[in-house]
Amino acid sequence: MSSSTQSTDMENGSDESTFKILLATDCHLGYEDSTSKSHRKDSFTTFEEILQLASKNNVDFILLGGDLFHDCKPPQNVILQCIKMMKEYCLGSRPINFQFLTDPESVLSSYPPRVNYEDPDINIAIPIFTIHGNHDNPSFEYTSTLDILVASGLINYFGKLPDLNKITIVPIILKKGNTHIAIYGISYIGEQRLSRLFNQERVVFLRPKNIKNCINILVIHQNRAKHTRNGNIPDDKLPGFFDIVFWGHEHECIAEPELISNGEDEYHIIQQGSSVATSICEGEAKIKHVGLLTIKGTSWNYKPIKLQTIRPLLYESIYIPEIINQEYCEPSPEGICEYVDDYIENTMFPQVKNYITGHPEQPQEPLIRVKLVYAEDSQKFDTMQLTRKYCDRVANPKDIIVFRKKKPTDNLNRMNFDGDAAAALAECFRQNEPDQDWTYAVQNGIQKFFETTDNKLRVLSVLGMNEALDRCIKTMDDDAFASILQHQIGKTINYFKGRTIQLNPEVYREEIIAYQRQRTADNADDEMREVQTMLDDRDAREKLKETQISNQIDYDNDEVIEVIAPTTKARGRGSRGGRGSRARKPTTSRGRGEKNALDITTITSTPKKAASTSSTKVTKAVQDRFTQPSIKRGNTRSSLIGIHASQSQRLSDSSDSD
Known part of the structure; x- marks a missing residue:
C-alpha cells in the first residue's frame, strides 16, 4: 500500500473522502508539582488549546494516545473540569460525515455498545477516540475514569x-467517502509481558479482508526507549502492514514522522511526546506539538502544530570538575555557587524569550533546572541562596538545582554485590536520573542482588516482588505487596499440606530451602504468569485478605504436627471469558452512514512474512462480535475468513489492500 507524508491537495481537507484527525497524547490532566502551586493548571490550559485546535481545523475526530489523566483515580474537581471542557468543545x-463499520461490542468499552456520536440522546460534534496509558490504567479493582467519560457519552474508549x-x-474501521482507515489500539500493559x-x-491483529485500500494505524502506549532487557517494545519489530504507528508514553517530542524499515516493509512512527511537562528533564525541554493527520485514499499527510500555551522549560547539565579544570570558577562551594548563579542569570534566562509565544494563556514563569554533576562532596553548596533569589521569577524555585554524584566507572551490571550489599542496592536508586523510570533500575538491582548474595529469599520470589513494585508504582495498586506476601506464604504452606514431617528448626529450614530450589528450577514464565494472574484477579485477592493464616508451628520437643494451609483458587482475568453477545434493540442513527459487515484476516505480531497459506477459522465469538453491525440495516451479511495465527503473509486476494 502506498503512503505519503506530502500531499498538497489534502491541506484543506474539504473533500468528502478526506479524513482530518487531530493527534494528541499524554495530556496528564490534573498533574500537580508539589514544589509549586503556580503551574497546577498547566495541563488544563494546554488541553483546552488542543480542543480549540480541533474545532478550528474542523477535524473529523480527535485521537488520543493514552494518559489523558495523570492519576488512575484523579480528584473529583479534575474529572469535573475535564467534563466541562469536553462538553464545551465536543x-x-x-x-x-464518516461511518463506523466495526461492531462496537467487539472494540469499544461501553454499554450499551455503540460509538458515542450514534447515541440519539447526545449531539456529538467532535468525537474523541482514546486508549488508556499507564497513568490512567484501570487496575484490577478500579473503574477507570475513562469509563466514567464513556458513560457520560463524551469519549470512545478502545484498546x-x-x-x-x-x-x-x-x-x-472507519469510512468516509472512498477512504477507509483501520485503527488498532494497544493500551498500556507491562512492557515485559x-x-x-x-x-x-500471541499478539494477533484482525484485518479487514474485503476492503481493498485501507490506511492502517496502530495506537500504542508503551516504552519505546530501551531501559532494560525486554523493558520496551522495539519500534522495528511491529507487523509490517501498518502505515502509521502513533506512539504514546514517550514524553520527548519528535516533531516529524520517522520512517522505520522492517525487512521488506516500512512504516512511519509519530511520537508527539506529552502535551505538558511532568518532569524537568532534557526530553521534556523540547518544543511540544500536536499533529493534524490528513488521509485520503491511500495517501496521508502529517502536519505538526506547535502548542502555544506550554510553560517555558529550560534544562542544563554542568560537570563541576570540568568547569574547575577550565578555571571558570574557584574550586570552593562559594565559587561554584557564584558561577552557577551567573549561568542561570546571563545564559538561561535570556533563552526564555525564545519560548514565549504571545498566547494570552501561556504561563510566563519558566521551569528551570540545572543538574550539577560533582566528583567530591566539597563541590556541593547550599542552594537556599539561589532559591531566595529566583523565588519570584521561576515556577520551581525550590528545585532549580539538583546534585548528582559522578557515576563510578563500573556500571551496575558489573558491580560486585557480595562486597557491600546495602551499598549495591542503594546504587540502584542513586544512579538513576530523574528523567528515567526509576522502577527499572530498582527491579534490575533487586534481581541482581538476590542472584549473587548468600542471603536468599525463602518464601517470597524476586519475580513476585518486582511485579508488585511495578503495580504499586505504575498503577497505584497499594495492596500489591500485601497480596503477593499473602499469596506466596499461602503457597509455601500449601507445599506442606497433608505432609507429616518432624518440624524442628533445622528440618524446617532444610525443607523451605529445598522448596525454594524447586521453585527456582521451574520456568520463570510460569511463575510470572501465576503472579500476574493472581494480581489481576480481584476475587482471589479479596479471599487472600479475608484469609487469616493462623497456623502455629511448635518446635518444642521435636513434636510431629500436620500443617494445614488455607486454599484459594485464583481464576485469573483470562479464565473469566469474554462477554457473550447481547440482544440489542435497534437504534436510530441520525443518518450518519450505513454499516458494512466485514471479512477479516488474522495477522500475528510476527513481522516477517511467511510463505504458508494454511488457514483456519477465527473463533465464532470474535466473528459474531466483529461482523455484527451496531445498527442493523437491510439483510447485509457476510462470512469471516481467518488465516492461521502463525502466518503473517497477506493473502493474494487481499493484496489490493496492501
Whole structure:
C-alpha cells in the first residue's frame, strides 16, 4: 500500500473522502508539582488549546494516545473540569460525515455498545477516540475514569484488553467517502509481558479482508526507549502492514514522522511526546506539538502544530570538575555557587524569550533546572541562596538545582554485590536520573542482588516482588505487596499440606530451602504468569485478605504436627471469558452512514512474512462480535475468513489492500 507524508491537495481537507484527525497524547490532566502551586493548571490550559485546535481545523475526530489523566483515580474537581471542557468543545449539531463499520461490542468499552456520536440522546460534534496509558490504567479493582467519560457519552474508549495471556486486537474501521482507515489500539500493559507475548506470537491483529485500500494505524502506549532487557517494545519489530504507528508514553517530542524499515516493509512512527511537562528533564525541554493527520485514499499527510500555551522549560547539565579544570570558577562551594548563579542569570534566562509565544494563556514563569554533576562532596553548596533569589521569577524555585554524584566507572551490571550489599542496592536508586523510570533500575538491582548474595529469599520470589513494585508504582495498586506476601506464604504452606514431617528448626529450614530450589528450577514464565494472574484477579485477592493464616508451628520437643494451609483458587482475568453477545434493540442513527459487515484476516505480531497459506477459522465469538453491525440495516451479511495465527503473509486476494 502506498503512503505519503506530502500531499498538497489534502491541506484543506474539504473533500468528502478526506479524513482530518487531530493527534494528541499524554495530556496528564490534573498533574500537580508539589514544589509549586503556580503551574497546577498547566495541563488544563494546554488541553483546552488542543480542543480549540480541533474545532478550528474542523477535524473529523480527535485521537488520543493514552494518559489523558495523570492519576488512575484523579480528584473529583479534575474529572469535573475535564467534563466541562469536553462538553464545551465536543458537543454540538455539526454533522458527522464518516461511518463506523466495526461492531462496537467487539472494540469499544461501553454499554450499551455503540460509538458515542450514534447515541440519539447526545449531539456529538467532535468525537474523541482514546486508549488508556499507564497513568490512567484501570487496575484490577478500579473503574477507570475513562469509563466514567464513556458513560457520560463524551469519549470512545478502545484498546482495553480483557485477556492478557493472548491478545487479539480488533480494529476500528472507519469510512468516509472512498477512504477507509483501520485503527488498532494497544493500551498500556507491562512492557515485559507485552514483549514476551510478541516474541511468542500471541499478539494477533484482525484485518479487514474485503476492503481493498485501507490506511492502517496502530495506537500504542508503551516504552519505546530501551531501559532494560525486554523493558520496551522495539519500534522495528511491529507487523509490517501498518502505515502509521502513533506512539504514546514517550514524553520527548519528535516533531516529524520517522520512517522505520522492517525487512521488506516500512512504516512511519509519530511520537508527539506529552502535551505538558511532568518532569524537568532534557526530553521534556523540547518544543511540544500536536499533529493534524490528513488521509485520503491511500495517501496521508502529517502536519505538526506547535502548542502555544506550554510553560517555558529550560534544562542544563554542568560537570563541576570540568568547569574547575577550565578555571571558570574557584574550586570552593562559594565559587561554584557564584558561577552557577551567573549561568542561570546571563545564559538561561535570556533563552526564555525564545519560548514565549504571545498566547494570552501561556504561563510566563519558566521551569528551570540545572543538574550539577560533582566528583567530591566539597563541590556541593547550599542552594537556599539561589532559591531566595529566583523565588519570584521561576515556577520551581525550590528545585532549580539538583546534585548528582559522578557515576563510578563500573556500571551496575558489573558491580560486585557480595562486597557491600546495602551499598549495591542503594546504587540502584542513586544512579538513576530523574528523567528515567526509576522502577527499572530498582527491579534490575533487586534481581541482581538476590542472584549473587548468600542471603536468599525463602518464601517470597524476586519475580513476585518486582511485579508488585511495578503495580504499586505504575498503577497505584497499594495492596500489591500485601497480596503477593499473602499469596506466596499461602503457597509455601500449601507445599506442606497433608505432609507429616518432624518440624524442628533445622528440618524446617532444610525443607523451605529445598522448596525454594524447586521453585527456582521451574520456568520463570510460569511463575510470572501465576503472579500476574493472581494480581489481576480481584476475587482471589479479596479471599487472600479475608484469609487469616493462623497456623502455629511448635518446635518444642521435636513434636510431629500436620500443617494445614488455607486454599484459594485464583481464576485469573483470562479464565473469566469474554462477554457473550447481547440482544440489542435497534437504534436510530441520525443518518450518519450505513454499516458494512466485514471479512477479516488474522495477522500475528510476527513481522516477517511467511510463505504458508494454511488457514483456519477465527473463533465464532470474535466473528459474531466483529461482523455484527451496531445498527442493523437491510439483510447485509457476510462470512469471516481467518488465516492461521502463525502466518503473517497477506493473502493474494487481499493484496489490493496492501
